[in-house]
Amino acid sequence: MIQRFLAPHRTVAAGMLGRLARRAAVCALAFGIAGAHAQETSSIVIKGKDGWLFPGWGSLTQVDVRGIDNTTRLIGQARDLLAARGIKLEVLLLPDKTLFYEDRLPDGQTLSPEVKARYGLILCKLGQAGISTFDDAAVLRQLKASGQEVFYRTDQHWTQASADATAEAMARMIGRDVAKLDGRPGTGMTLGPLFNERRYGDLAELFLTADEKKQVGREVYSVRRQAESSNLVDDAPAPVHVTGHSMVQPYFGFPQKLSSLIGRPVSVNWNPGNVGPWIVLLEYVESPAFRQQRPQVLVWQMFEPTFAQGPDASGLWDNASIMSANAWLDRLKTALSH
Template identity: 25%
Template sequence: MTRSLRVFYIALFLVTLMVLGLWSVRSFFGFSTNNEATVLNGRWSKAVETHYDDEFPIKRLGTNLWAALDFKLFNEGRPGVVLGRDQWLYSDEEFNPIVNEELNLQGNYALVEGVRQTLKARGVELVMAIVPAKVRLYPEHLAEVKPASIHADLYQDFHQRVAAERIPAPDLLGPLQQAKNAGQQVFLRTDTHWTPEGAQIAAEQLARTIAEKTPLSGQPQQFVTQASENVSHKGDLRLFLPLDPLFENLMPATEPLQKRTTVAAEQPAEGEDALFANSEVPVALVGTSYSANPNWNFVGALKQALNSDVLSYAEDGHGPILPMLSYLKSDDFKNSPPQVLIWEFPERYLPVNNEIGDADPQWVAELKQAGARQQNVALNIRKSEMPDRAQN
């Protein structure tokens, strides 16, 4: 290699580094950190390092390129997503085998019963909203990947267990399946969650069960749901396909989402009657992003179906158990327990070791122990009844 060629390569390399550096520096326009991140405690420098690492062009290029190769050659995405046919995406939580699945199952069953007992002691009726897995409703779009055996009968087993514990839990799978067969889309193609139509169907089933099993007291309140903006929705499962911006054309297409809003048909009058009505809590809702995310309007659909106000304590991104533990320790529950508490619980969370956050582990263990004792009592009663039934 001649001296002039070596100089050319060195100059080209330096120019490339300078261009990449300037490109990365451009990402700092508008960059800011919270007040707790200072130079003295090191958090500011860590935030800058993380931001630079995320925005570095070579990293983005490599991430996009590798994701495109996985996507086109092997029909795979990042851990977290399972690719189906016809641009359908599924959460891999509905497919993966579970570590310590039997131990987790029994622990979560016992916790559900322990929660029921805690609520019953305060005069609160628990109603379960067991959300069926997306793959259970739309298996026709699957490719070669199939759910692990633990998921096969999970939905039915969950219903059988809560029925044995006398917890009302309407079947949501059947009505959702019927609506799907009638041409409605009840789950989003590129998202983990149900559509507003699916959420409304679930809310109507829950309202029927509550009206039959534990009717609400007080005057009904009318609510009206109206269509609002129509948006192009990017499903949360697309995040596990880091193809943009270089290979955005390979991504599953966005899908239309008609948002909905629910408001009271008549605003309560000012005065003592209104103040008294507001102090009562007929229905509370605890759950996951199926409930917490306003895109599905599940809370609004419940209000309209129940003819009652609904206070939501659902949380996004924490599963079904942590929000329930937080609610049971809240001042709202201690001071104003509802008549009915709806616990929205996706079936895929049943066999996993769910997070409990800052909840006292000893208290959680006591809830499980109380639930397990009651389950053993119920099991012994059923066993004692079996010979009598056989004789009859």
């Protein structure tokens, strides 16, 4: 997919590694997950009760602790490289849809205790490594408790309400971590009203037959319009950049809401989930946009079910995205040195 950069006004040393390994062990013990497990094979889409669909690329029973450790270590190295160039890394860890709708899974399919604890385990390891993040699962649980849906029924993506609530939590974290944002206050995006559109979710559209699609039906999506007061030709630099998969694409509203909250432009690049977070970050730091204007804050969106899959996860990412961890790190170093 072509890179997308949205400014809202426009559309480790050995000793350190040893300490991280010991801290990771503490997290695993605390969450009762005592070993590394390979990901089990699953179908592309899980057909649940009452027309609910779930992406099938995360295990319902097993947790790859070793992969989580490796990913955390690599993120920590990226954090240090970015920090050396004055860029603050903030990790946005999005939880799995099944955590919120386990009761809609097919009969006989449930989440194991280890998988239920996986999100907390990853948060613990990120915290032990000193990587800035927050508990988005808790944010979304509170939203669901208020009676709002946090994911669409036939789609892998979150709702507008979830994107807004997560943007609020992210804005608070940036406010805590960054004393003063660059740019002129009040240049964030002016949000327009919400409107509804009725269509099939992506899991239904992409993976179901015509008859199956009719059975699950369309659903209503809430989408925020562009405010008429927004200046579409304003070239103000964005001190915050968001990189990730399709959850953070402008359609679902996260970057626009974040821009409005911090009062500054926010840029974003994203690609489908099968490309993976590793190549998407490289696409940004290797781009002319990054070379021309480096952000003060880089928000890197990761996804709980695939967090354990490093840049070398052959057969899981798109073939063009596969590379060794060392090759990925070398490309990041090269991009940052320009």
